Amino acid sequence: MSSIHFTEEHNSFRSSFKDFLQKEVVPHIEKWEKTGTIDRFIWKKFGDMGFFGLNYPEAYGGMNLDLFYTVIFLEELQKIKSSGFAAAMWAHAYLAMTHLNAEGDERIKQDYLAPSIAGDKIGALCITEPFGGSDVAGMRTTAIKQGDTYIINGSKTFITNGVYADYYVIAAKTNTESGNKGISIFLVDADLKGISATKLDKLGWRASDTAEIAFDNVEIPAENLMGEEGKGFPYIMQHFALERLIMAINAHARGEYAIEYTIGYMSEREAFGKKIDKFQALRHTIVEHATEVEHCKVFNYAAIARLNQKEYVVKEATMAKLKSTKVADDTIYSCLQMLGGYGYMEEYPLARLSRDSRLGPIGGGTSEIMKEILSKMIIDKQNYQPAVK
Template structure:
């Protein structure tokens, strides 16, 4: 553990979390991976331990802790080898609840944030649409004001927790002709009349429910508008920095887990009278992979420290996701190779890790889009400023 960022209290939290995951989550993982359904009881157990409230202020029943507690939660979730379960948890806490924490008013926080902290409501985030992912300004879902309500029509896709969740933080056009200035954010109950969900069949993240959602004349109270009309794009862009850093942290953690497992395997697997960790070609390749992981991990910690101080880390978080997810794919691909035929067998962890890792360079902004964002900052000298500035 890097003592530059982690205190003794952090370490105690990590050990407690490890114990909790082994006792309460790991025994159920195979079932959830097979069924694609995470049983509801585990949400309450997470809540009882305070894990949903790490970043939520105490005034709304959270713990108000620094971001390195979040790092620990993300890292340990990656080490139980279910990217889907991990995604369901962090999508609830750091996609849906982040918007409630930052942009919800007191009434909305009491109605949605506090129940989310207590595991009574499960949240999701709805930005991506079937006709466009990274092109947020091009979304087609609309919200039309009628009296004290908005009428929502459109669709969203690739929504984690969209099938079994309780609410969605939904982006929609309130002024379609205004481009990104016409986007607003709403809290929509997923059991509302006119909401329908189609569960998607995925390559990886099998334990999590991922939905394509349709909204057909869904009536939403005007009180469920977050902030003001037209502020949605700003809210989304601000939240992207945290989402991308989270995916970078997830990536270095799963790469570290893959390397630890593979090193143990190589120390036990013998060919021609010696363990395979004694073959120079394999030793040196593993060292290169470990070095790549270590560089990404240290970078991600440094970015976390900056974000925790309040810095607006759009460039750094984008780099984190771009480089860390690419690194994780390469590490896990090679670790599977080190296991030979056993790496291709589902009874060993690398097959699932390979499938789960592949979403890293896609979700939360594809690597191609991230390179263009970084190019605009570095080459075109574009400046991204915090909404309050």
């Protein structure tokens, strides 16, 4: 690990977080993977240890630490054989809570951000729709103002923590005639009348709760508008940089984990009278993947360092997600092959890891969308700008 970015304090945090995961999380992983439900107590334990407040203000129970603590949080979560559990944790801490912190007023921060940091409330970010996919501007969910309330109608899908959540951060059209300029962001309590959540059955991320959520004439107070009306699209775009870097860091971390595990296996497995880590073809395949993963890691760290300095890194974050998720998939595919028949067995981590990793090029914007965004920036010279609150 790079001493350029990680201090002794960072390294101590990594060690303590590893220990916490091994003691408090790993013993429950197989149960959560089988049931598809993560027991509520673990959010509280994360909150009690301060893990949800790493880079949030101290005024709300956070620690106001730099983003490389978040990098450690993400990397170690990828190494406990459940990307689904990892997703539940980081979707709460860095999707829903990011909007609370950035666009929420003081009431929302006190009533929702602080309990979220403490692990007392679970949040979910609701943007994607059944007919919209990555087309955020084409969303159909509406929030129509009536007096001192908004009435929400529509549906969202592929929502991580959609059933677990105590509250939703929702994007909805407040002006259906204004395209992306008509989108606003709202805080919605999950137990309100008119809300129904249906759990989805997924290829991977089995421990996480992913849901489709319907909103049927859901009434919320007007004060639950976050930020300015009509500014939802730039708010979402601004936070996508962090989400894409999270997906990129997750990818290089699981690629690294796959390589480490496979090297250990190769050092013990014998064929034709010698350990298979002595066969040149296998050795060269491993080091090619290790080189790719390391390249991604260095690039991702550089982008995080710039984001930590409040730079607008939408291009770099998009590149990072595009490249890192592909490298992770390719690496894990090869590592599974190195294990032969054992790679295909559920008791070995590569089978689950290969399913979990496949979401990387899909979630948070597909690779095809990443390429189109980069095409607009690189070829068309489009200049994206951060939202001004």
